[in-house]
Amino acid sequence: MLRVLPLALAAILALLAPPAARALECSNQSYAGNRYTLCSVAPERDELRLFLYDPGGKPYGDFDAVNARLAGEGKQLSFAMNAGMYHEDRAPVGHYVEDGTELMRVVPNEGPGNFGLLPNGVLCLSAHRARVYETLRFEKEHPKCRYATQSGPMLVIDGELHPRFLPDGTSRYIRNGVGTSADGKRAVFVISRNAVSFHEFASYFRDGLKLPQALFLDGNISRLYAPSLGRNDWGRQMGPIVGVVEDKLAAE
Structure with missing residues (x-):
């Protein structure tokens, strides 16, 4: 009878197991x-x-202010980005939930600016999942979100580009947004490194990244914190910020 040592068996099982989701x-x-x-x-x-x-x-x-706060928990940011539109006092324009507490209701109606260019949407962060929802669908399904931020317009809705985006659009800015996989196990945050149109930006999420849902977060004010790439963008004060938090010891 073939005998397999415990360590060898563990190695074999690890090879046979499905790959784990990739981290940041x-x-x-x-x-x-x-x-x-x-x-x-x-x-x-x-x-x-x-x-x-x-x-x-x-x-x-x-x-830097977020990192200073996290230091008291023995944690730090490993990635961050501005995460939705805000008023002059930096209060969120649309729906906002932080650690289970709703600070701003859902705004479903059309309005001025990019936020009101319907359909817009909501980024919902729940236990081990991240999903982008079109706003009316979000209201209908009422997903349970520990964190949520509403922005707009949607970039990709069920695999289709926002109907108002034109291939020959002339409005070009540095833009940032987020797309999510259908199962919620992957969220991709993107910032352009040159000025792009809405159509170009949305096409990258749909055709380049193959993501069925994507949401515009902002343009012109777009900023990224990615220490692995040497980025800590500065500029105007931001409203909502999204980020990945890690233990300082783990990072070191």
């Missing part, structure tokens, strides 16, 4: 003549959070 990975890529930086997040392994106000009720405003 940031990289620079090019697609259709444009340059992008993306950070791919696996919510099953990466602790993804939203940040807006510090314990004193003051907006964080930048990545």
Whole structure:
């Protein structure tokens, strides 16, 4: 009878097991003549959070302020990005939930600016999943979100580009957004490295990254924190911020 030592058996089982979801990975890529930086997040392994106000009720405003707060927990950011539109006082324009507490209701109606260019959508972070929902679908399904931020317009809806995006559109900015896989096990945050149109940006999520749902987060104010790529973008004070949190010891 063939005998297999415990360590050898464990190695064999590890080879036979399905691969685990990939953890945070940031990289620079090019697609259709444009340059992008993306950070791919696996919510099953990466602790993804939203940040807006510090314990004193003051907006964080930048990545360094979030890191300073996390240091008290023995943690730090390994990735972060601005995460939705906000008013002058940095309060969110649309739906916002942080650590289970709703700070702003869902705004379903059409309005001015990119946020009101319907359909818009909601990024919902729940236990080990991240999903982008079109707003009316979000209201209908009422998913349970530990964190949520509403922005707009949607970039990709069920594999289709937003109907208002034109291939020859002339509005071009540095833009950032997020796309999610159908099962919620993958979220990809993207910022362009050159000015792009909405059509170009949305096409990258659908055709380049093969993601069925994607949401525009902002343009012109877009900022990224990705220390693995040497990025800690500065600029105007931000409203909502999304980021992956890790233990400092793990990072070291």
